[in-house]
Amino acid sequence: MTEQERDLRARLVAAGVELVTREGVNALGLREIARQAGVSHGAPRRHFPTHRELLAAIARQGFGRLTDALAGADALAASTGADARTRLEALARAYLGYAAANPGMFELMFRHDLLEGSGADLRRTTLPLFRTFADLITEVHPQCDDPTAATAALWANLHGLAQLRAWGSLRLVTGTEDITPLLRAALDAHLGPAVR
Amino acid sequence: MTEQERDLRARLVAAGVELVTREGVNALGLREIARQAGVSHGAPRRHFPTHRELLAAIARQGFGRLTDALAGADALAASTGADARTRLEALARAYLGYAAANPGMFELMFRHDLLEGSGADLRRTTLPLFRTFADLITEVHPQCDDPTAATAALWANLHGLAQLRAWGSLRLVTGTEDITPLLRAALDAHLGPAVR
DNA sequence: ATTCGCGAGTAGACACTGTCTACGCCGTGC
DNA sequence: GCACGGCGTAGACAGTGTCTACTCGCGAAT
DSSP: OOGGGSOHHHHHHHHHHHHHHHHOGGGOOHHHHHHHHTSOTTGGGGTOSSHHHHHHHHHHHHHHHHHHHHHHHHHHHHHTTOOHHHHHHHHHHHHHHHHHHOHHHHHHHTOHHHHTTTHHHHHHHTHHHHHHHHHHHHHHSTTOSOHHHHHHHHHHHHHHHHHHHHHTHHHHHHSSSOOHHHHHHHHHHHHOOSOO | OOGGGSOHHHHHHHHHHHHHHHHOGGGOOHHHHHHHHTSOTTGGGGTOSSHHHHHHHHHHHHHHHHHHHHHHHHHHHHHTTOOHHHHHHHHHHHHHHHHHHOHHHHHHHTOHHHHTTTHHHHHHHTHHHHHHHHHHHHHHSTTOSOHHHHHHHHHHHHHHHHHHHHHTHHHHHHSSSOOHHHHHHHHHHHHOOSOO
8 A cells, every 4th residue: 555545535634734835825725636646626525524614624734733843842842851941842842843943834723713613622732732831831930929821821822923924924924933031931921030 | 975885996895895894705706796786796906906905905904904903902011101011911801802893804814825916015013012012011121122022922812712712612611701810810920920 | 287107906817626416337136 | 257346437517717808988189
């Protein structure tokens, strides 16, 4: 059983991932994905009742890869005996790095109009990711009275940096493509300065 | 000259604003906007060479309203003799309030795939908004060495809160629809605690 | 005053999309 | 040996954005 003969369901998702990575989210037409997978335009219907459910499956793959990237970055940082603050910085860099390296996929993942109906499932896949952040936050801020709020606020900051960079306004405002000073400012704000 | 007889260009934009406010961004088909304005589907082409340029004009209206809302909130706070920190809080609330009250418009405003080509102009319209934030930031943090980065980081935090709330993940994580604790955490992080 | 030109809106064609339906095909179980 | 059910094909259908005649009305120039 070769690559071409796997389950059509997995092949369609793989074709979609390939497409969204190479051409962006508006190249993810149902017929285009079917063409990419080498089947007729009616074939996806046997595996996904509607176009949006296929897109949701593609986005799920993206969330999986993002979670893997974050887990890998955290494991790498933890293996060097880094403290919680440094590990959080590694996580943040991994989040922004994924968004920058996969702009089309990142856009799809948070396009709730395309994922409506399966959005609840997708949102749930971010929960372990969130918990990783929350655990490190409570380690950095032991006497924080609302660690969930602090974690959500930091996550929102990272997410906003990713989105505004993708939109192009950060380069307009800062004059450079490099957002590491912005990331540093955000981390310093939420976690306190790096050196105390 | 009645409401129905104004320039078709303005009427199309008004119809689009109405549509996106009532039905969301995926109701903004070119033919649908034309129907809403009471003209044939070819009429918009005389005023907007392509569908995206019409959408960009609609989004421009949204940015204008957002800027107005922020300016109004800042003026109101300033008129009561509030300090910079309180005015920044009012601005932040106005930003999140606009995003919550006009979810469709807010989504359209940052959908760069729909606004490609006119995106640069739209981004520029956010510059005065950004300067308002930056001025207040330098007032709160006089000896900040990079106020632009601090301002961009705060803006990204607000934007991320707006987007993640629209996406629904904040409610999943915090268990409530109220994001004021998150906003407070973000403001405390970037500006320091309210009471020093 | 008549005619010319042109801006503006209409209507239809075209290629494309997502969804639905009828059909054929092939492997499995009785 | 045969019916059946799952899977992919192919066509129809309504809808979309864009493009191209076509018409109508009005202002200007002769």
